[in-house]
Amino acid sequence: MSHPVGPNAEGLRRDALIERLALFSLTGPALLLVTVTMLLPVGWLFWLSFLNDAGAFSLEHYHRMLVQPSYGRAFRMTFEISFITTAICIVLGYPLAYVLSQLPRRAANICMIAVMLPFWTSLLVRTYAWLVLLQRQGVINSWGMKLGLWDTPLALVHNLNGTLIGMVHIMLPFLVLPVYASMRAIDKDYLKAAANLGASPTRAFWLVFLPLSLPGLLAGSLMVFILCLGFYVTPAVLGGGKITMVANRIATDIELFFNWGAASSLGVVLFILTGIILYVASRIVRLDRLLGGGGA
Amino acid sequence: MSWLSRPATDTHITHGRRLWLYVLAGLILLFLMLPTLIVIPMSFSESQYLEFPPREWSLRWYRNYFNSTAWMQATVTSFKAGFLTMIVATLFGTMAAYGLHAARLRFSGLILGILLTPIIVPVILVGIGIFYVYVKIKLVNSLIGLVLAHTMLAIPIVMMVVSSALKSFDMNQERVARSLGASRIRAFFLVTLPQIRFSVISGAVLAFLTSFDEVIVSLFVSGGANSTLTRNMFNALRDQIDPTIAAISTLVVLLTSMLLAISQFLGNDQHR
Numbered sequence: 001m002s003h004p005v006g007p008n009a010e011g012l013r014r015d016a017l018i019e020r021l022a023l024f025s026l027t028g029p030a031l032l033l034v035t036v037t038m039l040l041p042v043g044w045l046f047w048l049s050f051l052n053d054a055g056a057f058s059l060e061h062y063h064r065m066l067v068q069p070s071y072g073r074a075f076r077m078t079f080e081i082s083f084i085t086t087a088i089c090i091v092l093g094y095p096l097a098y099v100l101s102q103l104p105r106r107a108a109n110i111c112m113i114a115v116m117l118p119f120w121t122s123l124l125v126r127t128y129a130w131l132v133l134l135q136r137q138g139v140i141n142s143w144g145m146k147l148g149l150w151d152t153p154l155a156l157v158h159n160l161n162g163t164l165i166g167m168v169h170i171m172l173p174f175l176v177l178p179v180y181a182s183m184r185a186i187d188k189d190y191l192k193a194a195a196n197l198g199a200s201p202t203r204a205f206w207l208v209f210l211p212l213s214l215p216g217l218l219a220g221s222l223m224v225f226i227l228c229l230g231f232y233v234t235p236a237v238l239g240g241g242k243i244t245m246v247a248n249r250i251a252t253d254i255e256l257f258f259n260w261g262a263a264s265s266l267g268v269v270l271f272i273l274t275g276i277i278l279y280v281a282s283r284i285v286r287l288d289r290l291l292g293g294g295g296a
Numbered sequence: 297m298s299w300l301s302r303p304a305t306d307t308h309i310t311h312g313r314r315l316w317l318y319v320l321a322g323l324i325l326l327f328l329m330l331p332t333l334i335v336i337p338m339s340f341s342e343s344q345y346l347e348f349p350p351r352e353w354s355l356r357w358y359r360n361y362f363n364s365t366a367w368m369q370a371t372v373t374s375f376k377a378g379f380l381t382m383i384v385a386t387l388f389g390t391m392a393a394y395g396l397h398a399a400r401l402r403f404s405g406l407i408l409g410i411l412l413t414p415i416i417v418p419v420i421l422v423g424i425g426i427f428y429v430y431v432k433i434k435l436v437n438s439l440i441g442l443v444l445a446h447t448m449l450a451i452p453i454v455m456m457v458v459s460s461a462l463k464s465f466d467m468n469q470e471r472v473a474r475s476l477g478a479s480r481i482r483a484f485f486l487v488t489l490p491q492i493r494f495s496v497i498s499g500a501v502l503a504f505l506t507s508f509d510e511v512i513v514s515l516f517v518s519g520g521a522n523s524t525l526t527r528n529m530f531n532a533l534r535d536q537i538d539p540t541i542a543a544i545s546t547l548v549v550l551l552t553s554m555l556l557a558i559s560q561f562l563g564n565d566q567h568r
Contacts, residue, residue: 019480026395030388030411030451037448038414041425048428092324099321114325120556121332122509124529125545129331131537132338137345139334172328201309230418233511237533247420254424254516267421278416 042271049264061265071266074249078270081160081235081245082228085167089224092168093175094217100176101183112180119173127237130166131157134238158240166234174227175220182216183209222281226274246270332549339542357543366528367544373518374508374525376439381446381507386500388447389454394484397462412452419512422449427516437519445513450503457502461495494562501559505552 052058065071096115100108118126133139134157141153156162186209194204232247244252246266253263300312311318339357341350361367392411396404414422426445427436435441465488473483489496514524525544532538 020399020401023395023399024401026399027392027407027411030392030455031407033388033444033448034411034414034451037426037429037444038417038422039410041429042417042421044428045421045425092327095317096321096324099317111325114329116556117332117553118328120505120509120552122526122545122548122552123511124509124526124533125335125548126331128529128533128537128541128545129335131533132542133331133334135537169327169331172324230420232420233530237530247418250420250424251515254427260424260428263424267418267424270418271421274416274418 045264046268048260049268061261074244074246078229078245082225085171085228086221086225088168089171089175090221093172097176097179097183100180115173115176123233130238134162157238159242162238163235163243166238171224174223178220179216183213186212226277229274335542335545339546357539360540361543370523370525370528373522377442377446378504378508380443381450382500382504385447385450385454385503389451390458390496393455393458414449415452423513423516430517436517437522439522442518445517446507446510450506453502453506454499457495457499461492465491497562498559501555
């Protein structure tokens, strides 16, 4: 845009600025709400985490996190579970996205319904369903024993197994969607070129297709990992009290002990860790790709 | 067996050699759908115990649900919160998305970042934070408090959907309308809004579902007469497995898939 010069220029520029500020003020209500219900409470917790019971500045809550083994265990368990969940999601999600990307669009869209169905089905409905499927007299156990696959009921729920199954089920679409999108974007001519140059189909996949699909895979995996860190409902219900992730520990500190300092410091550390991973991720992959999975 | 020996792609691998891959993909799709689908027949079972397939059919658990004051009250709360959240979040989110898009100020990126923080911050932290503030200002267990919290969670979703529609909208059309004498507001309602309306509706549906499905914040800030359905379900799941939840789940699945089908349909319509 060329800048107007002349006697009216000053006035025009002022009008333009006023107009833009007026437009900008449209963000006001949203901004106010997010400030009051999000920035203020979280900021307050941040502040609380640095106060001791007497209300003086102290690092005792952070210190406790280092010395009390139960806190260390919660963090270790959170990272372990998030890591295993992400790994299983990659192993299951990548082949699924691959098959879907090879199907004709129409067929792929129909299969996508299966991927999207759990994506927006209430978390609690799915958690309940797994409880029904996995318990001792549940569907999986009774059918498995009827078919003679195993003799005594397997402990599938109220432990780590149940938590992992539930979390993989929730997170899988978050991996499949970005990977599928990136696979669809791969130009098939590259594979033809590879074949033309003498590569076997397997070789062409490993040398050409896989590297081209890696950005999507990376974005999806990071998304899954980050979301896993904050899980609360699934470990609480399917873990049967044996699985304490950081979020569960935070809730316990509030519900049972009303220990705001301890809960806040845990939350702050969890948030900062998430932030660091997200920041590192944004350096590697484009951030909108990360968030792209959640929108549609 | 001609299909099996036919090449699956131009690079000459046959469907037969990839059969294992198709089977695997099928199993994974089954894994994704199974839990949602199994709840539906379970809800029509006569038995107190969860058996599949059910031996006798009945509507007993639905009767249980509809006759329970606690469940009904929770359902009403969830619908109220969902509708109010939908209205406020769609209004605020669309305003903010349009404002940021049209103003193009230097710090727009920062503002967008702030408005999208609810997606990044762990919900448990938001939950206890809001609980803490609500205790101070006596908003715990109130509908208004719940709606404010859910609206905050839904705004980023509405904004993402509406922003992406605005990106593909040609703002010159609005300029044309204004050069023909329409005010900015008139131009927005007559020219812009009709063209992004499907995204706005789709954002509204997602905002409703965000509130309706939300568990963690509801767990902390709702309660008493204003307990949400999700809060009651969560507590029931921790105690024992009551088949009434199967009936509720079936109804929830029905509602969500209907709403999503609508939003999906409208979304596709727009890209045509």
